[in-house]
Every structure is written in structure tokens, then in C-alpha cells.
Amino acid sequence: MKLVRFAQNQWRSSSYSQPQISYSLFFSKPISNSSLVRPRKSLYGKISEIGNPNVSIVPILDQWVQEGNKVEAHELRDFIKEFRYFRRYHHALQISEWMLNRRYIPPSQSDIAVRLNLIFKVHGLKPAEEYFDNVPKVLKGFPVYAALLGCYVDGNSVEKAEAVMEKIRKLGTLRFPYIHNHMMNIYYQSGNYEKLDDVMHEMKVGGIPYDTHTYGVRLSAYAAAFDVEGITKIVGMAESDIPADLDCSFFAVAADGYLKVKQLNMALGMLRKLEERLNEAKRRNLAFNILIKLYAKAGMKDEVYRIWNLYKAKEKVYNKGYLSMIGSLLKIDDINGAKSIFEEWESRKLPTDIRIPDLLVSAYSKKGLLEEAEAIIKKAVARGAGPSAFMWYYMARGYLKRGDIEQAREAIKKAISVCPLDGKLKKETLTACLEYLGVKGEKEGAEELIRLSDEDIFSADTHEKLLSLVKNAEEQPI
Secondary structure, rough: OOEEEEEHHHOOOOOOOHHHHHHHHHHOOOOOOOOOOOOOOOHHHHHHOOOOOOOOHHHHHHHHHHHHOOOOOOHHHEEEEEHHHOOOOOHHHHHHHHHHHOOOOOOOOHHHHHHHHHHHHHHHHHHHHHHHHHHOHHHOHHHHHHHHHHHHHOOHHHHHHHHHHHOOOOOOOOOOOOOHHHHHHHHHOOOOOOHHHHHHHHHHHEEEOOHHHHHHHHHHHHHOOHHHHHHHHHHHHHHHHOOHOOOOOHHHHHHHHHOOOOOOHHHHHHHHHHHHHHHHHHOOHHHHHHHHHHHHOOOOHHHHHHHHHHHHHHOOOOOHHHHHHHHOOOOOOOOHHHHHHHHHHHHOOOOOHHHHHHHHHHHHHHHOOHHHHHHHHHHHHHOOOOOHHHHHHHHHHHHHHHHHHHHHHHHHHHHHHHOOOOOOHHHHHHHHHHHHHHHHHOHHHHHHHHHOOOHHHHOOOEEEEEEEEHHHHHOOOO
């Protein structure tokens, strides 16, 4: 079951901000039960080698059977489970379709539920609904309705989720908390916090136990509402009810909530409990990353370094760990420390993650240390990682603050050339720079940037606004 995100502040893929602290962070992927190392010549080995989701694995499946090899239904179900674990939804769906359409294997309700989920993942909500409508009535049992509910929750369709929930109630199969947790998720996502208590009341009346996810969602809602009494109430309830089940993520959410409402001592108490559970965390590296970020949010530099050293002593640190540590040090304005960790990352020769140099380029450019930022870009190029659009955006921002319009213009040209296809960054970058140039009366620079942009990047209103900046510059007295 895909769990909802409990906090809204996420750090972008190429810049650092406050961590997204949520119960689901630690367990958002199902834990694979497979400990079998399959030989590469096996069927699984052949299909797993196809990494491109746009390349069909069906010809490999067909050829395997044509060569006289056997394939059992339980094997195919295991393959689907593995591919879902690795988020290879396209190929998992192809196996599901091949299994049921070509092998003439009678589908179970669980098979239907899995395919419904995969159709949603690959094609979206409408095709998933169409598939559900065509499922024979005899197969529309609890697993299928539960899968449909999950699709509506992930698609944030509140009314449709409520309608399916009512159908499930009529089936009389509500014994475990995960269906109600689905409703907790969607009410949290949609900001309907008052309905969370209604769901919990229904669970209590129906004798359905709360679990860590139930408490985690309610805790997150109180944290989002800056409700310190609510946070404390849920922490107390959970510690009294299921103390042995509470994990790192629960205490991370609680600590983050207390930090939001400036209750440092209470936050530190939660962080200590989080740290006590590090050895139990199923995603221990992530737990360390979150702990580092939370201590940085608390402004406790010594604790950030203490946890970092503990992290390196207990785990192998990968790119996400360095991303968390460098971003956290920059958050507490320890740019020299961030530089030192960056140099350590370079010496490790891990696979290049452009987000890591992005962090330092952003920090240096904000402080006007443009030569240092340029040196980081050169190092990124030397590692075979072309500068990102964000890097050039940060440099343009720095050049503009220094009043170097020509270099800012060149940086914007480079940002545009490597911008993502969706144009979002392109629009933000150009708008910010054009507004700055308009304020400064830099007519030629503004005109040049407008010429560099395609008109379809902007709405008509935005384009008019940018042109007006140039006009205003023309009207300023010399």
C-alpha cells in the first residue's frame, strides 16, 4: 500500500530545503521477501536486464515459452512483486497482462487488484476505472475494492474514495486498520483534518485497532496545524497504546512538529527517542538523514556532526547522506563545514549526483562568492556531470546581485539550453531576472532575455508584464 506524504515541504531534486518528515518516509516501499539470487540466464534474469520501461519484455516471455521452458503462475506473481518493489511498473503490468491474457491462468481477486493498481501507476485514473468497470462481478471482492480505493486516494479523489469506502463497509470486511488508514491519508492530503477524528472514532466503535500509521497521520495533521496540544495528546496516546510498535518515523514527525511550534525541549525528547530506535529502523540510512536534518533545523551544529560521525561509523554513506549533511550545514550557515564534507564526497568517488554540487553553487552565489561557485562548476564538468539549469540560475542570480549584467545574460542562456522540457524553471528564471532588470532599468538586457525566450513559455499576461518592464526602462530619465 502506498502511504501518503504527511508533510508538504519537500526538498526539490536540485536544491535543499526543510525535510519532508512523514511516517511513510521509512516504509514507503514494500519490503521484498525475495532472498533468492537468480542466475542471469533465468527468465527473471533476462527480463530484469531490460531497464528501459519503453522496451517491451513480452517478446522475451514469448520466446522463453517457445523454447520449451516452463513458467508457473507463482513465478510470474513473484516477478510482478519484485518489479513493483523496484518501481518498474510498466514491466510489472506487461507481466500481469501476459500472465492473464496469454497463459490462460484463471485470475484471482488479488491478481485483478494488482493489475488495477498497475494500470493506475502506468496509465492514470481513468483507464484504471475503465478496467474496474469491466471486471466480472464475481471477481469484485474486497481486494479489488481496496485497490480501487488506493487509486482514488493516490489520485486525491475524495468523493470517489468515500463512495468506495461505503461499498467496502457493506461488504462487512473491515477488520484491519489499513483501509481506514487509506481514508486518513486522503483526508490529510485534502486538508480535511476534522474528518480524521471521525475515522478514528469509527475504528474505535468497530473494534479496529489503531496502528503506527493511524497515529502518524493524526500526528502529522496536528503538526501541520501548529497544534502543540494535539501533538502532545497523540504522542501520549500512541506511547500508551502501542509503545513497542512506534518507530523512527513516528518520533521524527513528532520532533518536526514540536520544532514548528518552537518547543525545543520537547523536540529534543522526541529526537532522543528516534535515536534510540535507529538500530530497529528498516531504512536506517534514511533515519540518519532525517535525524541530521532535524538537528540542523533545531540549530544544533554539534549534534549534527555527532550524528554524522555515528552515521559513518555504523552505515555506508551514499549520495543521499552527503546531500542531507551538506544541506543541513548550509542551513545553519556552516559553509566551511559544507565545503569540507563536499571534498570528502569527492574523494569517495561515488556516482555523480548533480544535486550535491548544486547545493554549494547556490550557497556561494547567495554570499557573492562567485569565484568559488565557478570552481565547483568546473569540478562538476570534470566529473562528467554537465552543469544543471539550477547551477546557471544560481550563477545568474549572483551575477545580477553583483551588477554584472553581461555574465548574468550568458548564465541565463546556458540555463535555457539545459532547462527541463516542462519549462517551469525556465519561466521562473527568466521572470526573476527580467523583473530585476526592469527595476534596474537595464533595457538592453531585458530585451535580450525576452528574445532568448519562446513566447509559449509564458502566459499572455506574463509576457505583457515582461514587455512592460522594458517599456518602463525606456521611460526612465537618463
